Amino acid sequence: xxxxxxxxxxxxxxxxxxxxxxxxxxxxxxxxxxxxxxxxxxxxxxxxxxxxxxxxxxxxxxxxxxxxxxxxxxxxxxxxxxxxxxxxxxxxxxxxxxxxxxxxxxxxxxxxxxxxxxxxxxxxxxxxxxxxxxxxxxxxxxxxxxxxxxxxxxxxxxxxxxxxxxxxxxxxxxxxxxxxxxxxxxxxxxxxxxxxxxxxxxxxxxxxxxxxxxxxxxxxxxxxxxxxxxxxxxxxxxxxxxxxxxxxxxxxxxxxxxxxxxxxxxxxxxxxxxxxxxxxxxxxxxxxxxxxxxxxxxxxxxxxxxxxxxxxxxxxxxxxxxxxxxxxxxxxxxxxxxxxxxxxxxxxxxxxxxxxxxxxxxxxxxxxxxxxxxxxxxxxxxxxxxxxxxxxxxxxxxxxxxxxxxxxxxxxxxxxxxxxxxxxxxxxxxxxxxxxxxxxxxxxxxxxxxxxx
Amino acid sequence: xxxxxxxxxxxxxxxxxxxxxxxxxxxxxxxxxxxxxxxxxxxxxxxxxxxxxxxxxxxxxxxxxxxxxxxxxxxxxxxxxxxxxxxxxxxxxxxxxxxxxxxxxxxxxxxxxxxxxxxxxxxxxxxxxxxxxxxxxxxxxxxxxxxxxxxxxxxxxxxxxxxxxxxxxxxxxxxxxxxxxxxxxxxxxxxxxxxxxxxxxxxxxxxxxxxxxxxxxxxxxxxxxxxxxxxxxxxxxxxxxxxxxxxxxxxxxxxxxxxxxxxxxxxxxxxxxxxxxxxxxxxxxxxxxxxxxxxxxxxxxxxxxxxxxxxxxxxxxxxxxxxxxxxxxxxxxxxxxxxxxxxxxxxxxxxxxxxxxxxxxxxxxxxxxxxxxxxxxxxxxxxxxxxxxxxxxxxxxxxxxxxxxxxxxxxxxxxxxxxxxxxxxxxxxxxxxxxxxxxxxxxxxxxxxxxxxxxxxxxxxxxxxxxxxxxxxxxxxxxxxxxxxx
Numbered sequence: 060x061x062x063x064x065x066x067x068x069x070x071x072x073x074x075x076x077x078x079x080x081x082x083x084x085x086x087x088x089x090x091x092x093x094x095x096x097x098x099x100x101x102x103x104x105x106x107x108x109x110x111x112x113x114x115x116x117x118x119x120x121x122x123x124x125x126x127x128x129x130x131x132x133x134x135x136x137x138x139x140x141x142x143x144x145x146x147x148x149x150x151x152x153x154x155x156x157x158x159x160x161x162x163x164x165x166x167x168x169x170x171x172x173x174x175x176x177x178x179x180x181x182x183x184x185x186x187x188x189x190x191x192x193x194x195x196x197x198x199x200x201x202x203x204x205x206x207x208x209x210x211x212x213x214x215x216x217x218x219x220x221x222x223x224x225x226x227x228x229x230x231x232x233x234x235x236x237x238x239x240x241x242x243x244x245x246x247x248x249x250x251x252x253x254x255x256x257x258x259x260x261x262x263x264x265x266x267x268x269x270x271x272x273x274x275x276x277x278x279x280x281x282x283x284x285x286x287x288x289x290x291x292x293x294x295x296x297x298x299x300x301x302x303x304x305x306x307x308x309x310x311x312x313x314x315x316x317x318x319x320x321x322x323x324x325x326x327x328x329x330x331x332x333x334x335x336x337x338x339x340x341x342x343x344x345x346x347x348x349x350x351x352x353x354x355x356x357x358x359x360x361x362x363x364x365x366x367x368x369x370x371x372x373x374x375x376x377x378x379x380x381x382x383x384x385x386x387x388x389x390x391x392x393x394x395x396x397x398x399x400x401x402x403x404x405x406x407x408x409x410x411x412x413x414x415x416x417x418x419x420x421x422x423x424x425x426x427x428x429x430x431x432x433x434x435x436x437x438x439x440x441x442x443x444x445x446x447x448x449x450x451x452x453x454x455x456x457x458x459x460x461x462x463x464x465x466x467x468x469x470x471x472x473x474x475x476x477x478x479x480x481x482x483x484x485x486x487x488x489x490x491x492x493x494x495x496x497x498x499x500x501x502x503x504x505x506x507x508x509x510x511x512x
Numbered sequence: 513x514x515x516x517x518x519x520x521x522x523x524x525x526x527x528x529x530x531x532x533x534x535x536x537x538x539x540x541x542x543x544x545x546x547x548x549x550x551x552x553x554x555x556x557x558x559x560x561x562x563x564x565x566x567x568x569x570x571x572x573x574x575x576x577x578x579x580x581x582x583x584x585x586x587x588x589x590x591x592x593x594x595x596x597x598x599x600x601x602x603x604x605x606x607x608x609x610x611x612x613x614x615x616x617x618x619x620x621x622x623x624x625x626x627x628x629x630x631x632x633x634x635x636x637x638x639x640x641x642x643x644x645x646x647x648x649x650x651x652x653x654x655x656x657x658x659x660x661x662x663x664x665x666x667x668x669x670x671x672x673x674x675x676x677x678x679x680x681x682x683x684x685x686x687x688x689x690x691x692x693x694x695x696x697x698x699x700x701x702x703x704x705x706x707x708x709x710x711x712x713x714x715x716x717x718x719x720x721x722x723x724x725x726x727x728x729x730x731x732x733x734x735x736x737x738x739x740x741x742x743x744x745x746x747x748x749x750x751x752x753x754x755x756x757x758x759x760x761x762x763x764x765x766x767x768x769x770x771x772x773x774x775x776x777x778x779x780x781x782x783x784x785x786x787x788x789x790x791x792x793x794x795x796x797x798x799x800x801x802x803x804x805x806x807x808x809x810x811x812x813x814x815x816x817x818x819x820x821x822x823x824x825x826x827x828x829x830x831x832x833x834x835x836x837x838x839x840x841x842x843x844x845x846x847x848x849x850x851x852x853x854x855x856x857x858x859x860x861x862x863x864x865x866x867x868x869x870x871x872x873x874x875x876x877x878x879x880x881x882x883x884x885x886x887x888x889x890x891x892x893x894x895x896x897x898x899x900x901x902x903x904x905x906x907x908x909x910x911x912x913x914x915x916x917x918x919x920x921x922x923x924x925x926x927x928x929x930x931x932x933x934x935x936x937x938x939x940x941x942x943x944x945x946x947x948x949x950x951x952x953x954x955x956x957x958x959x960x961x962x963x964x965x966x967x968x969x970x971x972x973x974x975x976x977x978x979x980x981x982x983x984x985x986x987x988x989x990x991x992x993x994x995x996x997x998x
Contacts, residue, residue, distance in 0.1 A: 439581075439693065455683075510578075
């Protein structure tokens with residue numbers, strides 16, 4: 060018992076941090092809430108380091124302490140810290156801003172459960188915990204747009220969540236256990252395996268914004284504060300893919316799930332970029348581009364169990380994606396929500412312009428940026444798993460991606476039409492966020508050797 | 513001393529230093545630009561003096577990068593890459609000198625140029641598949657911003673077309689590189705060359721993927737359409753680098769990747785690739801003949817000249833006689849260098865003409881030789897070199913290519929017709945611009961100043977030197993090509 064709890068130290072610490080934050084929020088001490096949150100996240104990250112190479116389970120196999128769970132913490136915890144800083148930069152001085160920080164921390168706790176869960180009950184718990192917090196976060200501005208967005212998000216989440224629970228009951232019946240590690244029992248029992256698989260795809264696909272479960276994403280992101288959109292687009296999404304990896308690596312491939320996911324992957328990236336191509340609202344544009352990025356994530360999921368690069372690919376791409384997408388959203392916070400706000404941005408703010416170009420090129424997958432290394436891993440994994448056609452589609456979509464992102468870059472270096480109005484005043488926090496995410500995007504590909512393989 | 517790494521990264525470090533400086537005036541920027549490219553040129557000379565070895569890569573520098581997948585930072589040289597490295601560092605130095613007049617956002621311009629130099633040198637020296645791809649693609653980004661930021665009227669469209677087209681073109685190479693990796697478990701290009709990891713259908717598919725990439729880059733008909741648009745809109749130094757250095761990525765890759773890593777498939781597809789080369793050579797010449805815009809005309813002659821390189825490489829793959837193979841590859845590699853020197857000079861000269869007249873239309877000029885003798889004679893010399901006159905740079909290269917072609921694939925000799933067409937179009941251009949009745953409009957056109965002479969004269973000297981006494985250059989190339997086994 061003590062051993063099991065010791066392995067869960069980062070999660071326990073994060074839970075305690077969230078509670079403390081809520082207490083501090085009762086005292087309406089927003090800065091204190093933020094400080095507790097950042098300190099807790101930093102400490103939890105440090106505590107993860109010693110157990111990074113562990114490969115075990117706790118509490119009867121229900122919670123996994125393995126490569127995926129370890130690296131998930133190392134990516135999601137600092138990512139959450141960055142998101143907290145962005146939220147502070149955007150929401151400072153608003154009433155109840157402290158509850159936003161506390162909710163973000165709670166949602167991240169759910170994300171960690173998704174990434175480490177080895178049991179169907181934990182999967183459900185993770186989905187619910189991330190979901191409940193997220194609905195409230197989206198509704199935070201309390202205006203019509205935010206309320207509508209949160210309602211859509213909630214209804215979508217409730218339906219997909221119930222479908223997932225219903226489907227998981229098939230797996231439970233077939234395998235006789237809620238543990239994922241027992242899913243091998245479903246070998247040969249295709250109908251039951253498929254019923255559960257569809258349910259998991261619906262439940263996690265909704266979290267990950269896969270086509271056709273993505274409809275909530277652009278609305279929710281657009282209704283929410285930009286920093287919340289940034290947070291939801293990276294942390295809960297990455298966690299959903301970690302959960303995919305945890306579930307599917309135990310499911311026998313003979314059930315045909317790789318092909319199903321490959322088709323969804325192709326549809327997701329193509330649809331995401333095609334739709335992004337016609338957006339004029341920056342938040343929606345990046346929302347659809349994040350949908351497309353989910354398709355790339357899935358290329359790694361498809362290769363699970365076949366290619367040794369599948370899990371490292373998902374981890375590496377998640378790290379890259381968290382950094383570059385947060386960075387791109389941070390720029391949107393400064394520039395404004397409309398594509399027109401970007402006109403001349405690169406000229407009036409040269410450093411931020413360079414940072415935005417780096418984020419966008421990295422999202423496209425142009426070397427030597429971090430996103431490129433992630434995509435190479437994912438392409439290689441899918442190639443090795445025999446999905447050459449999917450790699451070709453991924454490659455063609457990279458060109459489409461360039462078209463999408465150049466729609467932002469090109470006006471950035473035009474002469475500005477009017478004196479630019481910054482949506483947000485320059486702040487130390489935001490500069491810190493940009494330096495951090497920019498550096499990770501720029502130099503991590505040179506240090507990619509530190510990632511597992 | 514890791515001279516290769518130093519030469520590769522000195523330019524970008526210079527660019528970063530410039531970005532960090534408080535004084536980013538045009539003067540300061542161009543000073544740094546000329547200084548850094550100058551030192552880089554000297555370093556490449558030192559690399560040259562260290563020499564290469566037959567049958568292997570010389571001066572290899574290796575540092576672990578992603579050990580788990582066998583990717584490492586690996587640089588090295590042989591007789592194919594060393595001449596191109598020297599050409600690259602020279603052209604960037606001359607471009608820096610020429611560009612010293614650019615005042616508009618000079619610091620950004622210089623940073624991009626220096627980034628391009630790092631990418632170009634890295635592309636030629638990389639011995640790791642993944643690293644090669646990184647450098648190869650970074651050059652696209654640099655050139656995109658160069659055209660979009662400092663080009664002429666239609667630059668946005670041309671830049672966008674260039675970026676999308678060449679990105680689409682280069683992604684198949686990534687597919688081939690992944691395939692080679694999965695076949696061998698490493699990204700080490702030396703291992704891929706020593707023991708080609710793919711065979712049969714897989715090798716043929718990899719070859720097709722690589723050929724698509726390099727054909728777009730070279731460019732070969734029918735995927736050349738980005739080239740005239742990009743060239744016409746690019747700033748002068750951009751055109752020089754694009755034609756002089758970046759087109760060589762394609763032909764270099766054709767030899768280094770396609771020929772050396774999938775040799776059997778290349779020999780099987782030899783006739784098809786040869787046909788692409790012949791069509792490109794002929795099409796380039798005839799398309800150039802139809803142009804009235806000087807820059808477009810030179811851009812199309814690039815298609816023609818690079819077509820000869822493709823012919824040379826294909827002939828080498830088809831021939832069974834090692835002597836003929838060596839001649840073909842010697843000629844093809846020399847042709848890459850000659851084209852860099854001659855076309856570099858031609859683009860500089862047309863740029864100088866445009867700086868003065870703001871026009872590139874042949875019919876706008878006339879009788880300029882008496883007005884601007886330096887510019888005129890320099891253009892005439894380069895044009896003669898470009899049309900393959902004996903005693904100038906292209907002759908020894910094209911002679912060897914055609915000699916080998918006659919031996920191994922006689923039908924392809926029809927490409928020699930293109931030389932006649934090129935001769936005609938250059939003579940017509942010289943007559944229209946520099947001879948005939950003087951156009952009064954240009955009565956006070958100034959001749960080349962010191963900066964412009966400094967940019968062009970070294971290229972003219974080398975054009976003559978390579979034409980008259982190519983031994984030193986062919987010797988370097990021959991060391992590697994004679995030892996090549998594929």
